[in-house]
Amino acid sequence: xxxxxxxxxxxxxxxxxxxxxxxxxxxxxxxxxxxxxxxxxxxxxxxxxxxxxxxxxxxxxxxxxxxxxxxxxxxxxxxxxxxxxxxxxxxxxxxxxxxxxxxxxxxxxxxxxxxxxxxxxxxxxxxxxxxxxxxxxxxxxxxxxxxxxxxxxxxxxxxxxxxxxxxxxxxxxxxxxxxxxxxxxxxxxxxxxxxxxxxxxxxxxxxxxxxxxxxxxxxxxxxxxx
Numbered sequence: 001x002x003x004x005x006x007x008x009x010x011x012x013x014x015x016x017x018x019x020x021x022x023x024x025x026x027x028x029x030x031x032x033x034x035x036x037x038x039x040x041x042x043x044x045x046x047x048x049x050x051x052x053x054x055x056x057x058x059x060x061x062x063x064x065x066x067x068x069x070x071x072x073x074x075x076x077x078x079x080x081x082x083x084x085x086x087x088x089x090x091x092x093x094x095x096x097x098x099x100x101x102x103x104x105x106x107x108x109x110x111x112x113x114x115x116x117x118x119x120x121x122x123x124x125x126x127x128x129x130x131x132x133x134x135x136x137x138x139x140x141x142x143x144x145x146x147x148x149x150x151x152x153x154x155x156x157x158x159x160x161x162x163x164x165x166x167x168x169x170x171x172x173x174x175x176x177x178x179x180x181x182x183x184x185x186x187x188x189x190x191x192x193x194x195x196x197x198x199x200x201x202x203x204x205x206x207x208x209x210x211x212x213x214x215x216x217x218x219x220x221x222x223x224x225x226x
Contacts, residue, residue, distance in 0.1 A: 013055070028170070060218070061086070064100070085105060086171055093118055114160060126163050130197050132144065135171060146187060149186065168196075168197035178206055184198055185211045195214060197216065199215040
C-alpha cells in the first residue's frame with residue numbers, strides 16, 4: 001500500500017471519529033461508549049493494516065470466507081483486533097464464524113439459532129450476538145420482522161441458550177433512517193438489550209444521536225470498493 005493511500009485512510013478515520021464525537025456530544029453521550037466498526041469488505045489486508053496503524057481495532061466483514069483468508073495472521077499479530085460479522089451467516093459456516101469473529105450482527109432466523117446453540121457449547125465461548133431486525137419489512141432483505149422480534153429474542157435466549165446482547169438493522173435505502181433507528185431503540189428497550197448496531201457511512205451521525213452503540217462505516221473510511 002502506498003503512503004498516500006495509508007495517509008488517506010488515517011485521515012478518513014480521524015474525520016469519522018471527529019464526527020462521531022460531535023454527534024455523541026450533541027446527544028449528551030460519551031463518545032467512548034460508541035464502537036466504530038471499520039467495514040473492510042472487498043478491501044485487502046493492506047487497507048486493514050493501514051487502519052490498524054491509525055489506531056483502529058474493530059473491523060467488519062460480510063463474508064466468512066473472505067474473513068478467513070484475510071484475518072488469522074492479522075489477529076495473531078494484533079491481539080486487540082475485534083472482528084465483526086455484519087453480513088448473512090449460512091448455517092454451514094457457523095463453526096468457522098464462531099472460530100474467527102468476536103461479534104455476529106446477523107442472527108436472523110430460527111435455523112441459525114438452532115445451529116449456533118450447540119456450536120457455542122462445543123466451542124466453550126460465545127461472540128457478541130445481535131439479532132438483525134428487518135425494520136422496513138423488505139422481502140429481499142434478511143432479518144426478523146419487528147412484530148416477531150421480541151418472541152424470537154426470547155426463543156434465542158430461553159430455548160437455544162444464546163447470549164443475545166443487541167439488535168441490528170439496515171434501513172431501506174429510500175427511507176429516512178431515523179424512524180427505523182427509533183424502532184430498533186424501542187425494541188431493544190423492551191427486550192432489555194443494551195447494544196444497538198445501526199448507522200453506516202451515510203447516516204451514522206443520526207444513528208448516534210438516537211442511541212447507536214456500534215456504527216458500521218466502510219466507504220467513508222476506505223473509499224469505494226473495487
